[in-house]
Amino acid sequence: xxxxxxxxxxxxxxxxxxxxxxxxxxxxxxxxxxxxxxxxxxxxxxxxxxxxxxxxxxxxxxxxxxxxxxxxxxxxxxxxxxxxxxxxxxxxxxxxxxxxxxxxxxxxxxxxxxxxxxxxxxxxxxxxxxxxxxxxxxxxxxxxxxxxxxxxxxxxxxxxxxxxxxxxxxxxxxxxxxxxxxxxxxxxxxxxxxx
Amino acid sequence: xxxxxxxxxxxxxxxxxxxxxxxxxxxxxxxxxxxxxxxxxxxxxxxxxxxxxxxxxxxxxxxxxxxxxxxxxxxxxxxxxxxxxxxxxxxxxxxxxxxxxxxxxxxxxxxxxxxxxxxxxxxxxxxxxxxxxxxxxxxxxxxxxxxxxxxxxxxxxxxxxxxxxxxxxxxxxxxxxxxxxxxxxxxxxxxxxxxxxx
Numbered sequence: 001x002x003x004x005x006x007x008x009x010x011x012x013x014x015x016x017x018x019x020x021x022x023x024x025x026x027x028x029x030x031x032x033x034x035x036x037x038x039x040x041x042x043x044x045x046x047x048x049x050x051x052x053x054x055x056x057x058x059x060x061x062x063x064x065x066x067x068x069x070x071x072x073x074x075x076x077x078x079x080x081x082x083x084x085x086x087x088x089x090x091x092x093x094x095x096x097x098x099x100x101x102x103x104x105x106x107x108x109x110x111x112x113x114x115x116x117x118x119x120x121x122x123x124x125x126x127x128x129x130x131x132x133x134x135x136x137x138x139x140x141x142x143x144x145x146x147x148x149x150x151x152x153x154x155x156x157x158x159x160x161x162x163x164x165x166x167x168x169x170x171x172x173x174x175x176x177x178x179x180x181x182x183x184x185x186x187x188x189x190x191x192x193x194x195x
Numbered sequence: 196x197x198x199x200x201x202x203x204x205x206x207x208x209x210x211x212x213x214x215x216x217x218x219x220x221x222x223x224x225x226x227x228x229x230x231x232x233x234x235x236x237x238x239x240x241x242x243x244x245x246x247x248x249x250x251x252x253x254x255x256x257x258x259x260x261x262x263x264x265x266x267x268x269x270x271x272x273x274x275x276x277x278x279x280x281x282x283x284x285x286x287x288x289x290x291x292x293x294x295x296x297x298x299x300x301x302x303x304x305x306x307x308x309x310x311x312x313x314x315x316x317x318x319x320x321x322x323x324x325x326x327x328x329x330x331x332x333x334x335x336x337x338x339x340x341x342x343x344x345x346x347x348x349x350x351x352x353x354x355x356x357x358x359x360x361x362x363x364x365x366x367x368x369x370x371x372x373x374x375x376x377x378x379x380x381x382x383x384x385x386x387x388x389x390x391x392x393x
Contacts, residue, residue: 122294167385179374
């Protein structure tokens with residue numbers, strides 16, 4: 001694909017937001033968004049892990065899997081790379097910055113099973129991005145996800161004092177809010193298309 | 196519990212999507228066409244049932260500390276089979292589903308059933324539970340897919356059912372409609388069947 005990494009970065013945030021148009025990372029998005037602070041913590045962790053694992057998985061795919069002709073193992077290998085990286089990160093943070101560990105540490109295990117991380121690795125293989133594009137796409141997707149969860153958490157905080165129909169409380173109303181947010185993001189989609 | 200009860204429980208009364216809110220990512224992403232929903236559902240049933248069976252089979256020999264990793268690898272192995280099968284036999288649909296086939300691995304339903312059921316129950320019960328949860332998931336996917344394809348394209352399974360007078364609602368093909376439809380579905384089912392507490 002001949003799209004510059006810079007354009008791709010912005011496109012990943014706005015026109016093809018990983019959550020609002022590709023529906024990835026919904027589980028932790030719905031369950032963690034009760035508090036703005038914890039949403040921000042998880043979001044920052046996702047941005048960081050997503051950027052690094054996108055780069056790592058690109059290297060692994062092109063220099064190991066393609067080289068040895070074992071592309072069909074990509075799912076397993078990507079999962080292992082992500083899990084190992086998250087584990088390593090947890091150890092490093094715990095050892096050197098205990099303060100950060102208390103705010104970010106609890107979110108790290110959640111990230112291993114966050115489908116946004118794995119999804120981005122699959123997208124960059126399917127869409128044939130180069131190394132720079134992959135990093136830009138990873139970082140952009142992470143920031144897009146952070147933006148979405150922060151918006152939802154902020155709206156849910158306002159919503160606490162409002163009357164919501166009984167059957168809609170909790171997940172139902174979160175999904176409707178997300179739908180409205182997605183509708184707003186559709187407005188960006190004419191600017192640049194990445195598919 | 197008999198096998199029939201296990202099936203009904205995991206497919207409907209404790210349905211993964213509307214009851215436990217698991218596996219929503221793919222439920223929203225692939226439902227713009229009914230055919231995609233069906234194939235995705237079948238893939239999930241296959242990997243859910245067999246991974247449940249395998250995990251349950253080796254549950255006595257799996258050390259607790261590495262059990263998550265073991266479960267993920269077993270699930271991944273079955274999903275790879277689904278992916279290769281689709282690529283070989285249904286290349287067009289495989290291309291449309293894109294990364295979402297691989298994403299079955301991180302679908303919370305599979306990990307959830309492995310952890311909540313298969314790691315504590317007998318192999319054949321786990322197989323039934325897996326098929327049940329998969330059928331419940333496929334049911335929701337087809338329901339959402341039905342609404343989106345009917346209004347968005349005027350067709351069902353690619354066959355035109357609404358005549359030329361029908362103006363397709365392009366919103367139904369786009370992302371926001373999926374959120375709205377799922378929210379409505381959860382709302383109706385909650386009010387109708389589960390009677391939320393005041």
